[in-house]
Amino acid sequence: MSVIEINSLTKHFSGKKFSGEKIKALEKVSFNVGNGEIFGLLGPNGAGKTTLVKILLGITFATAGSAKIFDKPVTNVNVKRKVGYLPENHRFPNYLTGEQVIDYFGKLSGLKKSDLDKTTYKYLKMVGMDEWGTTKIKKYSKGMMQRLGLAQAMISNPDLIFLDEPTDGVDPIGRKEIRDVLLDLKNQGKTIFLNSHLLSEIELICDKVAILNKGELVKVGSVEDITTTGNKYIFTTGDLSEEIMNKILIEYKGTLHGKNEFECTINSIEEVNKVIDYLRTANVLIHGFSKEKNSLESMFINLIEQKN
Numbered sequence: 001m002s003v004i005e006i007n008s009l010t011k012h013f014s015g016k017k018f019s020g021e022k023i024k025a026l027e028k029v030s031f032n033v034g035n036g037e038i039f040g041l042l043g044p045n046g047a048g049k050t051t052l053v054k055i056l057l058g059i060t061f062a063t064a065g066s067a068k069i070f071d072k073p074v075t076n077v078n079v080k081r082k083v084g085y086l087p088e089n090h091r092f093p094n095y096l097t098g099e100q101v102i103d104y105f106g107k108l109s110g111l112k113k114s115d116l117d118k119t120t121y122k123y124l125k126m127v128g129m130d131e132w133g134t135t136k137i138k139k140y141s142k143g144m145m146q147r148l149g150l151a152q153a154m155i156s157n158p159d160l161i162f163l164d165e166p167t168d169g170v171d172p173i174g175r176k177e178i179r180d181v182l183l184d185l186k187n188q189g190k191t192i193f194l195n196s197h198l199l200s201e202i203e204l205i206c207d208k209v210a211i212l213n214k215g216e217l218v219k220v221g222s223v224e225d226i227t228t229t230g231n232k233y234i235f236t237t238g239d240l241s242e243e244i245m246n247k248i249l250i251e252y253k254g255t256l257h258g259k260n261e262f263e264c265t266i267n268s269i270e271e272v273n274k275v276i277d278y279l280r281t282a283n284v285l286i287h288g289f290s291k292e293k294n295s296l297e298s299m300f301i302n303l304i305e306q307k308n
């Protein structure tokens with residue numbers, strides 16, 4: 001089942017550029033997000049990511065096209081109850097404590113005072129901030145503010161959570177902790193929609209990604225599909241004799257990278273196993289073999305450069 005369905009979504013801002021053109025923030029964007037997925041929306045600055053999230057939240061309206069959440073139009077009030085949101089560059093009044101911020105958003109989502117004490121600290125603990133609950137947030141670091149923002153997005157126990165740059169300003173250990181929280185939410189069956197510039201993180205956590213550039217959808221698919229380059233396998237081995245190298249070159253049409261590494265384009269896993277069988281009968285020590293992959297980052301840079 002799709003939790004989010006977007007069809008030909010278009011958003012033009014009437015604010016004119018110097019040239020007099022309208023700003024085309026989104027141009028006929030279509031994709032779906034499945035139930036229980038961690039979905040990553042990527043794109044360079046100004047690609048339209050925040051605009052798309054704001055349309056899904058009903059904060060701004062599309063010029064054309066449609067967007068549905070849980071099979072209902074995004075303006076439906078019941079849909080909003082099921083959604084949590086961590087905005088980009090969020091600001092909370094800095095004279096409040098962490099606990100007061102979460103309580104405030106809990107009340108806004110309709111939680112009763114009696115439930116709040118437990119619930120507030122449950123979520124502060126989940127993001128590693130329970131010991132800071134009574135400290136005024138003006139004393140928080142950027143990373144602590146992001147964690148608080150994440151707790152705020154979870155307070156109403158939503159089924160779908162939008163996070164706009166959740167790890168912005170968070171150190172590597174904090175980012176790992178936030179990833180663990182997101183995986184925990186996924187295990188509870190929640191759907192997570194993530195906007196991020198941090199491609200290595202998206203690669204680690206997302207089931208599916210969409211790449212936007214200048215308002216247009218450039219690619220959508222699983223991280224595996226987007227980063228796999230074809231059927232090229234790389235073998236690393238102990239020293240290869242002259243005879244074995246010849247066999248790899250001629251029979252397996254491989255390319256040698258010195259005496260301890262070669263690559264072959266192989267179309268089936270059975271064929272891969274034949275190469276392994278050959279190496280083992282020839283007493284070659286196999287150190288490792290892997291299917292060649294592009295990192296999401298190099299894929300992303302290639303795609304964006306092609307379009308510019």
Ligand SMILES: Nc1ncnc2c1ncn2[C@@H]1O[C@H](COP(=O)(O)OP(=O)(O)OP(=O)(O)O)[C@@H](O)[C@H]1O
Nearest residue numbers: 013015023025043044045046047048049050051052
């Ligand atoms: N309220 C607005 N009025 C006019 N133009 C806007 C408005 N909001 C966004 N834009 C324009 O729409 C385009 C997309 O902006 P958006 O904030 O969605 O990009 P983004 O992908 O989130 O960028 P970033 O990675 O920097 O957060 C930009 O050209 C931006 O200037």
Ligand SMILES: [Mg+2]
Nearest residue numbers: 049050051088
């Ligand atoms: Mg943005």
